[in-house]
Amino acid sequence: MTGPAILLLLAGLGAIAWVSARARALRLAGVARASGRRDAVHSLPGYHGWYVALWTLIPAGIFLAVWANVSPGLVTQSVLADPAAQSLPMDGFSRSAILGEARAIATGAQAGAFNPAANALVEPYRSALSHYGIAGAVLALVLAFAGGAYAFTRVRPDFRARTRVERLVMATLLIASLLAIITTLGIVASLLWESFRFFSMVNPIDFLFGTKWSPQSAAMGYGNEDAFGAVPLFWGTIFIGAIIAMIVAIPLGLMSAIYLTQYASPTVRKWMKPTLEMLAGVPTVVYGYFAALTIAPALRDFAVMIGIHGASSESALAAGLVMGVMIIPFVSSMADDSIAAVPQSMRDGSLAMGATTSETISRVLIPAALPGVVGGVLLAVSRAIGETMIVVMAAGLAANLTLNPFASVTTVTTQIVQLLTGDQEFDSAKTLAAFALGLVLFIVTLLLNIVALRVVKKYREAYE
Amino acid sequence: MSAERLPTDWKSDAMRKRIARRYAAERRFKLAGLLAVALSAAFLAFLLFTMVGNGIRGFTRTEIALKVDFPASPLLLDPANITDEALANANLPMVTSAVAQKVLGKDADAMISPSAWIAIRDAIKADPNILSRTETIDIPAATAIDLAAKSKGAPEAEAQVARLRQAGLLATGLNWGFLTASDGTDPTQVGIWGAFKGSLLTMLVTLLLSFPIGVATALYLEEYARKSWWTDIIEVSINNLAAVPSIIFGLLGLSIFLNLLNLPRSAALVGGMTLALMTMPVIVIAGRNAIKSVPPSIRDAALGIGASPVQVVFQHVLPLALPGILTGTIIGMARALGETAPLLMIGMRAFIATPPGGVTDPATVLPVQIFLWSDEVSKGFVEKTSAAIIVLLAFLLAMNGLAIYLRNKFEKRW
Numbered sequence: 021m022t023g024p025a026i027l028l029l030l031a032g033l034g035a036i037a038w039v040s041a042r043a044r045a046l047r048l049a050g051v052a053r054a055s056g057r058r059d060a061v062h063s064l065p066g067y068h069g070w071y072v073a074l075w076t077l078i079p080a081g082i083f084l085a086v087w088a089n090v091s092p093g094l095v096t097q098s099v100l101a102d103p104a105a106q107s108l109p110m111d112g113f114s115r116s117a118i119l120g121e122a123r124a125i126a127t128g129a130q131a132g133a134f135n136p137a138a139n140a141l142v143e144p145y146r147s148a149l150s151h152y153g154i155a156g157a158v159l160a161l162v163l164a165f166a167g168g169a170y171a172f173t174r175v176r177p178d179f180r181a182r183t184r185v186e187r188l189v190m191a192t193l194l195i196a197s198l199l200a201i202i203t204t205l206g207i208v209a210s211l212l213w214e215s216f217r218f219f220s221m222v223n224p225i226d227f228l229f230g231t232k233w234s235p236q237s238a239a240m241g242y243g244n245e246d247a248f249g250a251v252p253l254f255w256g257t258i259f260i261g262a263i264i265a266m267i268v269a270i271p272l273g274l275m276s277a278i279y280l281t282q283y284a285s286p287t288v289r290k291w292m293k294p295t296l297e298m299l300a301g302v303p304t305v306v307y308g309y310f311a312a313l314t315i316a317p318a319l320r321d322f323a324v325m326i327g328i329h330g331a332s333s334e335s336a337l338a339a340g341l342v343m344g345v346m347i348i349p350f351v352s353s354m355a356d357d358s359i360a361a362v363p364q365s366m367r368d369g370s371l372a373m374g375a376t377t378s379e380t381i382s383r384v385l386i387p388a389a390l391p392g393v394v395g396g397v398l399l400a401v402s403r404a405i406g407e408t409m410i411v412v413m414a415a416g417l418a419a420n421l422t423l424n425p426f427a428s429v430t431t432v433t434t435q436i437v438q439l440l441t442g443d444q445e446f447d448s449a450k451t452l453a454a455f456a457l458g459l460v461l462f463i464v465t466l467l468l469n470i471v472a473l474r475v476v477k478k479y480r481e482a483y484e
Numbered sequence: 485m486s487a488e489r490l491p492t493d494w495k496s497d498a499m500r501k502r503i504a505r506r507y508a509a510e511r512r513f514k515l516a517g518l519l520a521v522a523l524s525a526a527f528l529a530f531l532l533f534t535m536v537g538n539g540i541r542g543f544t545r546t547e548i549a550l551k552v553d554f555p556a557s558p559l560l561l562d563p564a565n566i567t568d569e570a571l572a573n574a575n576l577p578m579v580t581s582a583v584a585q586k587v588l589g590k591d592a593d594a595m596i597s598p599s600a601w602i603a604i605r606d607a608i609k610a611d612p613n614i615l616s617r618t619e620t621i622d623i624p625a626a627t628a629i630d631l632a633a634k635s636k637g638a639p640e641a642e643a644q645v646a647r648l649r650q651a652g653l654l655a656t657g658l659n660w661g662f663l664t665a666s667d668g669t670d671p672t673q674v675g676i677w678g679a680f681k682g683s684l685l686t687m688l689v690t691l692l693l694s695f696p697i698g699v700a701t702a703l704y705l706e707e708y709a710r711k712s713w714w715t716d717i718i719e720v721s722i723n724n725l726a727a728v729p730s731i732i733f734g735l736l737g738l739s740i741f742l743n744l745l746n747l748p749r750s751a752a753l754v755g756g757m758t759l760a761l762m763t764m765p766v767i768v769i770a771g772r773n774a775i776k777s778v779p780p781s782i783r784d785a786a787l788g789i790g791a792s793p794v795q796v797v798f799q800h801v802l803p804l805a806l807p808g809i810l811t812g813t814i815i816g817m818a819r820a821l822g823e824t825a826p827l828l829m830i831g832m833r834a835f836i837a838t839p840p841g842g843v844t845d846p847a848t849v850l851p852v853q854i855f856l857w858s859d860e861v862s863k864g865f866v867e868k869t870s871a872a873i874i875v876l877l878a879f880l881l882a883m884n885g886l887a888i889y890l891r892n893k894f895e896k897r898w
Contacts, residue, residue, distance in 0.1 A: 186794040190708065196700035197709075200721040200768070203761050207732060210739035272520045279517025294888075296524055301884060302531070303822025305851045306873050309858045310531055313538075313866070345527050376506055378513035399727070406729025408825035413858060433731050437828055440738065458735045462728065469727045 023088075026157050030080055030164060037076040037168045042069035044175050052177040063182035071181040074188065075171035080164040087156045095148045102144040108137070211462060214455035221449045222248045227456060233419035233430075235439060235450045248453055250460070252419035256429035260340040260415060261404035264425060268344025269400060273351025274393065278381055280352075281359050300349040308413030311342040316414055323426040330427050334416030337425040343410050350400045358392020358479070359385055391479035398472035402465045408433040432457050535873050542871025545659040545672065546633040547622040548596060548648060552583050552604065554615045566612045576601040580623075588648075595644055597624040597672040622655060624672050627864035634867075662871060666837050667853065671864025674857075676872050678839040682752055682832075682847030683821060689756020689843055690763055690820050695813055697760075698767030699802075702809070705768070706775040707797050726765035733762050734829025742830060749831040750846040758826050763816040770812020774805040807894030814887040818880050824851040850876050 045068035052060045096119060099105055108115050121134065122141035126149055175181070219227070230249020276296060280289050316338035323331030362385050370380040386393070416428030417438060439454040493499060558579055562570070580601040584592035600623040607614060607621050625633065632641035633654060648654045665675025701722070709715040737758035741747045747754050778801050786796040827833075832848050833856060840847035848856070850872060857869040 182792060186792060189794050189798075190704075193700045193704035193708065196697045197704045197718050199697055200701065200718055200725060200765065203725060203736070203764075204721040206740055207728065207736045210736055211732075214739060272524055275517045275520030276524055279514070279521050283514050283517055284521075292521055292525065295528065296521070298884075299524065299528055301818065301822075301880060302528075303824070303851050303876060303880065305822070305824045305855050305858075306531075306535070306877065309854065309869060309873065310534065312858065314534055345524070348524050376510040378510045379506070381513070402727065403729075406731065408729070408731045409855065412825075413855070433729070433825070436731055436735070437825065440735075440829055441833065455735060455739070458732055462732050465727065465729055466724060469724065473723075 033164050034073045034077045038069040038073040041072035041172055041175050048177050061177045062180050067182040067185050068175045070185045072168055072171040076164050076168035079167045080160045083163050084160050091152045095152050098148045099144045104140045104144055211455055211459040214452050215459045218452035218456045235453055252421045253432050253435055255421055257405050257431040260336050262401050264340025265344040265347055265404045268341055269347035269351050273348045274355050277352040277355035281356055297349050304409040307342050307346055308409040311338045311410055311414035315342055328426050332428040334428045335426045336429045339411050339415035343404055347400045347404055351396055354396020355393050358389040362388045391475050395472040395476035398468050402468035406465050412437050432461050535870050538867055539870030539874040541634045542867040543659055544656050546625040546630045547655045547657050548625050549620050549653045550623050551587055551620050553618045557583050571605055576605055580604055595626055595629050597626050598670050599673040600624055627671050666839055668837055671862050671868055674868055679848050679850045679853035681839040683849040685752035685843050686755040686849055689753055690759040693760035694763040694767055698764045699771055701768045702771030702775055706772045722765045722768050730823055731825040733758050734826030737830045748844050750834050751844045752847045753843040754830050755827050755832055759820040763820050766816035767813050771809045774808025778804045807890055811887045811891045814883050818883040822851055824855055827852050
């Protein structure tokens with residue numbers, strides 16, 4: 021019996037269990053009420069229905085999940101026990117290739133065999149598959165009936181079906197919330213594990229403080245020594261994300277927030293705020309394409325015009341400028357929030373002393389809101405250094421340790437993409453280096469976020 | 485005590501100058517603010533106009549009206565027996581080229597698209613009777629001609645276009661193929677349907693995983709969990725996950741889903757699972773805010789007439805919080821739809837010319853398709869890339885618009 025059919029059958033059984041248990045509970049409750057023992061009815065009939073349906077479905081479902089993982093091994097074993105399998109080669113690789121082919125033909129996934137040896141195994145495979153398929157289906161149905169029957173006998177007016185069902189609901193909610201922890205652990209564990217393998221090949225000191233990055237030469241067999249110095253990548257990331265992008269984003273974001281909160285009429289504010297937020301909603305691949313197609317060539321022409329040497333069509337400036345624009349809404353909404361959190365009395369006090377609005381803003385509001393603004397900037401930096409597509413498309417691949425914004429630089433995220441989208445052998449230092457870079461990126465962004473949230477929180481408490 | 489201060493003489497020259505200076509500074513400051521807003525908005529407008537300007541031409545294509553004299557052509561086909569096999573054996577590409585050379589001149593091969601024969605095949609399929617007469621069929625022009633006809637192309641192509649125009653053979657038609665075809669090597673025949681279907685499948689997986697889990701987590705944390713170190717850890721994890729760079733999720737997907745669990749590479753299933761891990765924290769945070777805003781009096785009233793805590797939440801709190809949760813979900817899904825980097829990590833950048841049939845088939849998504857096309861050297865791909873960007877932006881705009889609409893429609897002040 022095939023998978024979808026058995027699942028459909030189980031669903032049908034569950035529905036029948038629900039309806040019949042509910043009907044029985046309804047009838048029993050009616051009898052109990054008629055005999056005058058009103059307090060004897062505990063749960064609504066629907067809960068009895070759910071209780072029985074869950075008992076029908078869950079044990080059978082768990083069994084099927086386990087069976088799906090166990091049965092392929094059992095099938096292969098029984099095929100190997102067949103006389104036709106005696107002639108199989110002993111060498112593991114060709115053996116499993118023949119078995120895989122026979123299996124594909126038996127399930128109908130493949131029409132004919134490349135390897136004639138596979139043909140002999142098709143029949144044994146087919147019979148073993150149907151054998152174990154029927155066994156699994158029968159066992160699942162038996163479990164469903166047994167579970168359902170057990171639960172059905174417990175349907176009684178005074179049975180606390182609701183408590184049982186609700187306990188399961190609570191367990192489901194708890195398990196769902198554990199997923200966040202499991203994901204976090206999964207990220208940390210996979211990054212640590214692969215990085216550990218990388219650092220067993222490359223010295224961590226060389227990685228963190230080396231200034232020469234050429235994983236390609238290491239992959240071609242020139243050795244791992246000083247090919248994995250990541251300092252140029254760290255510099256490129258900081259140069260683009262924390263310097264150029266912030267030079268664009270901080271003034272524009274901060275001034276936008278000030279104008280929209282302090283000067284703009286409500287209508288202007290109502291329209292401009294979502295417009296600026298659209299900048300954060302544009303996919304980064306679009307920004308990357310825009311930077312590479314429009315901004316970068318224009319900047320290179322400009323650099324050539326003013327006579328700068330080494331101007332490249334993939335430049336730190338192009339990526340940084342566009343990334344800065346993308347970051348504007350983050351800075352402005354954080355600044356907006358922290359300016360709004362400054363007590364009105366401070367603003368009124370300053371204005372009453374005769375200060376102009378701009379003096380009030382720059383001498384009272386901004387200093388008071390500074391921790392929030394700084395927190396927002398830190399969050400923006402964390403976002404900028406983790407951003408991938410813009411730098412992949414516009415910043416280039418050359419690992420330069422340069423101060424020239426018109427030169428091509430490379431970043432941590434660019435290199436991760438670069439290292440993991442060629443050939444992927446998971447025992448080469450070249451591939452594993454991506455995970456080490458990922459680990460560094462994860463730690464840095466995490467620290468930035470924690471510090472930023474601390475700063476913002478501390479400041480909030482001071483005024484509330 | 486200090487000496488009595490003189491009253492300020494507001495009319496003195498020095499004072500007036502000072503005030504004028506302060507007011508000028510005020511105006512400058514205000515202007516700077518306005519400039520910042522205007523500059524940001526101008527950048528957005530520039531971006532959108534550039535994309536629309538480049539991309540709108542991607543939705544049209546240049547066609548050459550080719551007069552095909554079927555009886556005189558070297559085509560050996562029996563009108564009564566038009567099967568796919570017969571058409572495949574008729575060597576249409578060669579015949580098309582021969583016919584085009586007869587009608588358009590020696591350089592015809594440079595003028596018509598390498599896939600022009602498909603138009604002729606489809607015409608024969610639609611009406612086999614045209615084999616017995618002369619018929620004019622609109623076939624797609626080659627990329628060089630297409631570009632030269634729409635804007636500025638190479639001088640050679642410009643000359644050919646001028647010649648074709650004079651003969652009245654050139655026309656511009658809507659490029660339906662762009663919406664219905666998949667990736668290819670020839671820019672005149674590529675389309676976004678394959679990537680779009682991949683996006684839909686990926687979003688489906690993401691939604692089916694992240695929505696129930698996100699809502700369940702939000703309910704648990706907001707309604708049931710007592711504050712303890714345990715719930716603190718859950719909360720910190722969720723807030724951290726919301727701030728982790730997306731490419732890190734790609735690394736997680738690569739090492740856990742692909743290398744450890746051996747799930748299929750490039751599949752919408754793995755893409756959806758990876759994006760679901762990213763989207764879940766967004767839904768949890770939005771969900772908690774929505775649940776928090778349901779007033780406690782509603783819970784108290786339900787508890788007061790004997791409902792159990794689970795009944796209170798599922799029959800009263802959740803329905804009231806649902807619009808807020810949905811708004812957050814749509815915003816999270818919009819972000820997932822535009823995401824590229826984590827999907828590159830799990831191999832969704834493969835060249836895939838057929839739309840995926842299911843969630844385990846190799847697939848690509850719209851943003852990745854844009855990324856792949858942006859790397860193509862052929863000039864015809866520039867407008868295709870921009871056109872695909874227009875489609876993606878239109879979708880994101882629609883999703884965000886829906887979120888704003890829902891928020892306005894269901895926003896309640898308790």
